[in-house]
Amino acid sequence: MTTAAPAPEQVRTSAVRRLARAVLTFAVRARRERGGDWGEALLAEFAETHGDWEAVRWAASGLRAVWHERRRRARQLPRRIRIARRVALVMVLGVLAGLVTNRFVLSVGYVASGSMEPTYLIGQRYLELKAFYSIGRGDIVVLRPGGGYALRVKRVIGLPGDTITCRDGQVWLNGARLDEPYRFDDGVAEDARTDCTEVKVPPGHLYLLGDHRIISQDSRQDGPYPREAVIARVLTEVWPLHRS
Numbered sequence: 001m002t003t004a005a006p007a008p009e010q011v012r013t014s015a016v017r018r019l020a021r022a023v024l025t026f027a028v029r030a031r032r033e034r035g036g037d038w039g040e041a042l043l044a045e046f047a048e049t050h051g052d053w054e055a056v057r058w059a060a061s062g063l064r065a066v067w068h069e070r071r072r073r074a075r076q077l078p079r080r081i082r083i084a085r086r087v088a089l090v091m092v093l094g095v096l097a098g099l100v101t102n103r104f105v106l107s108v109g110y111v112a113s114g115s116m117e118p119t120y121l122i123g124q125r126y127l128e129l130k131a132f133y134s135i136g137r138g139d140i141v142v143l144r145p146g147g148g149y150a151l152r153v154k155r156v157i158g159l160p161g162d163t164i165t166c167r168d169g170q171v172w173l174n175g176a177r178l179d180e181p182y183r184f185d186d187g188v189a190e191d192a193r194t195d196c197t198e199v200k201v202p203p204g205h206l207y208l209l210g211d212h213r214i215i216s217q218d219s220r221q222d223g224p225y226p227r228e229a230v231i232a233r234v235l236t237e238v239w240p241l242h243r244s
Helices: 016-030 037-044 051-075 079-104
Strands: 106-110 125-129 140-143 153-157 163-166 170-173 194-198 207-208 230-239
Touching: 016 037, 016 051, 037 051, 051 079, 079 106, 079 125, 140 207, 153 163, 153 170
Parallel strands: none
Antiparallel strands: 106 125, 125 230, 140 153, 140 230, 153 207, 163 170, 163 194
16 A cells, blocks of 8 residues: 655745745735635645745745735725725824834923922923933933932033032032032022032043032932933923913
8 A cells, every 4th residue: 555645845844934834824814714815826835835945935925915915905995994094004103103202212201309490390391302312511311310210300510530529509610610500599508518529520420410409419419320320311391381
């Protein structure tokens, strides 16, 4: 009795071929039992391919054919359905783009303390840039010290290599008194709580201070912060737009 030879597809069942066929099958049928005539013909002839590379090329050409077939079917739908589909697609893409932008590029932050008064008041909202930004002296940044969840908003006073000291209510940057018109004027500029120990900002760090020095927790107590602790740069306030 002669045993029947195995079918070509049973012999050539490498992982690459199985994956190529699975991808093509999903593209043709998705969740249906049968796809379009063109796609089904491509699936039926898949078994005639020889070798992994030919199977991959056949699957790739099949994906292009299925895409064209679906476009042709879509053009045959009533105009109102095509418009509704496009509107839905635009809305979905818009929501996704908004989520990605808010998470990784631009978002709105909230001022939770008075440490940056009078520049930013408690409850104000600000626009922050999370990517593609540089940092210079005078910039206002958002940081997450120690990798925790609490965020702080501070002003950049010193960059790597700068020498900072605070005495008599003034900040001295590299031996010169720093002009700070943005500081909170509390009438006690020479309060000892505004002083700090002289420090040279090490590489990869920033010296950050709040504009309201009496109540701010910043580099005077914590020392220079690692650059990695900064997660965004503040661009501008967004609400309220005008202060009384």
